[in-house]
Amino acid sequence: MNIPFLGNRHRRSAAPVLPLDPEGLAELLSECDLLRSQALREEVRLDDSVASLEALDQVLPRWRDDPEALPWLGNDAGLYLGTVLVRTVPGAHWVIRPGGQPVVRLASGREFDVVADGQEWAASGVPELSQLYAEVAEA
Numbered sequence: 001m002n003i004p005f006l007g008n009r010h011r012r013s014a015a016p017v018l019p020l021d022p023e024g025l026a027e028l029l030s031e032c033d034l035l036r037s038q039a040l041r042e043e044v045r046l047d048d049s050v051a052s053l054e055a056l057d058q059v060l061p062r063w064r065d066d067p068e069a070l071p072w073l074g075n076d077a078g079l080y081l082g083t084v085l086v087r088t089v090p091g092a093h094w095v096i097r098p099g100g101q102p103v104v105r106l107a108s109g110r111e112f113d114v115v116a117d118g119q120e121w122a123a124s125g126v127p128e129l130s131q132l133y134a135e136v137a138e139a
Contacts, residue, residue: 025094029102030083035076038063046080048087050133056080057128070122078118081129085114089137104136112136 030048035056039046044055056077063073082104085092091107103111117132127135 022093025096026083026086029079029094032076032080032083034069034072035080038073048084050084050088050130053081053084053129053133057125057130061122061125063122071119074119074122075115076118077122077129078113078115081118081121081132082112082114084133085112085136106136106139108139110139 032046036046039052039056039059042059044052044059046052046056063069079102082094082102085104086094089106092104095103095105095111097103101113102115103113105111114132117127118129121127121129121132
């Protein structure tokens with residue numbers, strides 16, 4: 001219970017942070033069920049390739065008419081972009097920031113908030129996922 005004028009009377013101890021299995025984490029973050037079902041409806045095959053990002057960029061954005069689905073689809077788009085990066089860019093891997101935010105870290109140490117990028121793409125289409133991939137891959 002955290003009532004400001006009483007102080008923290010029943011402070012819970014933080015759960016221990018366990019090391020993450022990189023392959024298990026990559027598999028979990030690659031699910032992107034909403035995006036995959038939307039792509040299937042549009043006959044776009046998501047095979048974790050750069051070409052699939054280009055195909056997604058060409059899909060008519062019907063999800064923008066559904067304000068409830070938009071943030072979820074944006075989240076999935078970002079996770080899918082990250083999945084393609086992790087599977088195709090040497091040294092790229094997932095990292096979970098202390099707040100729980102998944103980001104892609106390159107071998108150089110640079111981190112990319114692909115979920116935020118996916119949210120922007122879902123909302124406006126700009127920048128394109130394939131363009132984001134190209135910018136990150138060359139970094």
